[in-house]
Amino acid sequence: MTHAIETRELLLQFGSLVAVNRISFDVAGGSIFGLLGSNGAGKSTTIKMLTTLLRPSGGTATVAGFDIVKQPRDVRRHIGYVPQMLSADGALTGHENLKLSARLYGIPSAETPARIGEALELLELAESAHRLVKTYSGGMIRRLELAQAMLHRPAVLFLDEPTVGLDPVARHTVWEHLLKLRERYGMTILITTHDMEEADHLCDDIVILHKGTVAVQGKPRELKQQIGPDASLDDVFAEYSIGGEQAGQLTETAEVRRVARRLG
Numbered sequence: 001m002t003h004a005i006e007t008r009e010l011l012l013q014f015g016s017l018v019a020v021n022r023i024s025f026d027v028a029g030g031s032i033f034g035l036l037g038s039n040g041a042g043k044s045t046t047i048k049m050l051t052t053l054l055r056p057s058g059g060t061a062t063v064a065g066f067d068i069v070k071q072p073r074d075v076r077r078h079i080g081y082v083p084q085m086l087s088a089d090g091a092l093t094g095h096e097n098l099k100l101s102a103r104l105y106g107i108p109s110a111e112t113p114a115r116i117g118e119a120l121e122l123l124e125l126a127e128s129a130h131r132l133v134k135t136y137s138g139g140m141i142r143r144l145e146l147a148q149a150m151l152h153r154p155a156v157l158f159l160d161e162p163t164v165g166l167d168p169v170a171r172h173t174v175w176e177h178l179l180k181l182r183e184r185y186g187m188t189i190l191i192t193t194h195d196m197e198e199a200d201h202l203c204d205d206i207v208i209l210h211k212g213t214v215a216v217q218g219k220p221r222e223l224k225q226q227i228g229p230d231a232s233l234d235d236v237f238a239e240y241s242i243g244g245e246q247a248g249q250l251t252e253t254a255e256v257r258r259v260a261r262r263l264g
Helices: 043-050 072-077 094-104 112-122 138-150 168-185 196-202 220-227 233-240 249-263
Strands: 003-014 017-028 032-037 058-063 079-082 156-160 188-192 205-210 213-218
Touching: 003 043, 003 188, 017 043, 017 058, 017 188, 017 205, 017 213, 032 043, 032 168, 032 196, 043 058, 043 156, 043 188, 072 079, 079 138, 094 112, 094 138, 112 138, 112 168, 138 156, 138 168, 168 188, 168 196, 188 196, 196 233, 205 233, 213 220, 213 233, 220 233
Parallel strands: 032 188, 032 205, 079 156, 156 188
Antiparallel strands: 003 017, 003 058, 205 213
16 A cells, blocks of 8 residues: 555535545555644534545545544544544443453454453553553543554544643653554554644655645655755744644643643
8 A cells, every 4th residue: 555545625614514525645654644733724614524524525534544534433443543532431441441442443352362461561551451441541531542553453543733732741641652663563653733844854744734735744864855955944934834724723732721721
């Protein structure tokens, strides 16, 4: 599979409001791809279309080779998704959360213990597996959610603001584990983030969205060179997303703050 994700003229419109305006981009298989943009630029909306949570108003897209409109069940079987909001159940242990995820993904019971053990080891959660998740730190919860999302070996993993609210140490730990997932399983990873250091460190390619359209796409190194010899990815972001998208900004900002408070 050359491209793990292909979008062509993808559109999402709510009445007269165009949230995503005929965007087109490709994501190479086995790569880490960054979807960047100001609040309200269309990042989370794009992910929701690609994960079949929202039906597009127009255009086409395939994920893991399957059409998001014509083959939504096949898409869902081949992806993992970690949303901004916490999804792990704090009233259960880490192991119990993983066991529940294994059932939801239809993993055969004979394979479940080995899958869970491997996930706990890979994400460095084995020692805390039988503690209640409500006692975990924010970074540990994010790692548990990654473990849940990779149990069924998805071809494509979607992460919406995976390190929001985490301290620098926890953030770097999550980065290390994402690179491990890509290396061990050849997994394609698409992330949205406002952290330009995160995008620069992890991403092979990025797209910057501005007001629902693709402002620029390329490799971080090449995009920085286009701006200037000493340019950072922050400079690239500023160049292509000046003004941002104001519609919905207050709502999205409030949501991010709630997540940050819960992550501690």
